[in-house]
Amino acid sequence: MLADEVDRIIESESFPLVLGGDHSIAIGSLTGVSKHYKNLGVIWYDAHADLNTADTSPSGNIHGMPLAVSLGLGHELLTQLGGYAPKVKPENIVIIGARALDEGEKDLIKELGIKVFTMHEIDRLGMATVIEETVNYLKEKTDGVHLSLDLDGLDPTDAPGVGTPVSGGISYRESHLAMEMLAEAKIITSAEFVEVNPILDEKNKTAVAAVALMGSLxxxxxx
Structure with a gap:
């Protein structure tokens, strides 16, 4: 249903903005988006790579698999959603904010050569350089870029209302800068903001942060 709705929105020449939900919804979002682009780029702004399959996942959670599924890896009922696979090429992906990777994901990242900016790179280079390098990496070889932003990419002090918080994350201000720079670059053609869980939130702090980041984007x- 989500894939069909995103497809319809793009057909109407509007910008699809998807609000989730856990990150498994990206399977639907990317299915609806990617059929409109020959070389879709994906910015995966997340503490996790979500590159697990049923064979590598320690938990079996489907929300740890959407990027792998979009690469055509996993159960065919997921990978063949929309009737085609893959939805994105590994060389068109940039992961930003990674700090909790499973062993199978590390192996896959190395095998496929996926570009990743861990928290080490963000701390060392600064967010401005990370976004500049991301834009330069994607702009020439893609005809559209989907932003998939998991609020657990932010540090739990700024976004506590998420299902799988990981300490030592991106700050609220760094995230605003990232969104502002992506807006200036004019490369984002669709977006989703996921993992806001009101039950786990503190005085709506995470939801407010998500809305503010959308504004900057x-x-x-x-x-």
Whole structure:
């Protein structure tokens, strides 16, 4: 249903903005988006790579598999959603904020050569350089870029209302800068913001952060 709705929105020449839900919804989002692009780029803004399959996943959680599924790896009922696979090529993916990777995911990242900016790179280079390098990496070889932002990419102090929080994450301000720079680059053609769980949130802090980041992605500025 989500894939069909995203497909319809793009057909109407509108920007699809998807609000989730756990990150498994990206399977539907990317199915609806990728049929409109020959070389779709994906920015995966997340503490996790979500590159597990049933064979590598320690937990078996489907929300740890959507990026693998979109690469054509996993159960065919998932990989063949929409009637085609893969939805994205490994060389068109950039993962930002990774700090909790399973062994199978590490192996796959190395095997496929997926570009990853872990928290080490963000701390060392700064978010501005990370986004500049991401934009330069994607802009010439893609004809559209989907932003898949998991709120657990942020540090739990800024976004506590998520299902799988991981300490030592991206700050709220760094995330605003990232969204502002992506808005300036004008490369994002679709987006989703996932993992806001009101039951786990503190005074709606995570939801408010998500909405503010959406504003920055769409060009909202202080002055």
């Amino acid at each position: 769409f060009g909202e500025k202080l002055l």
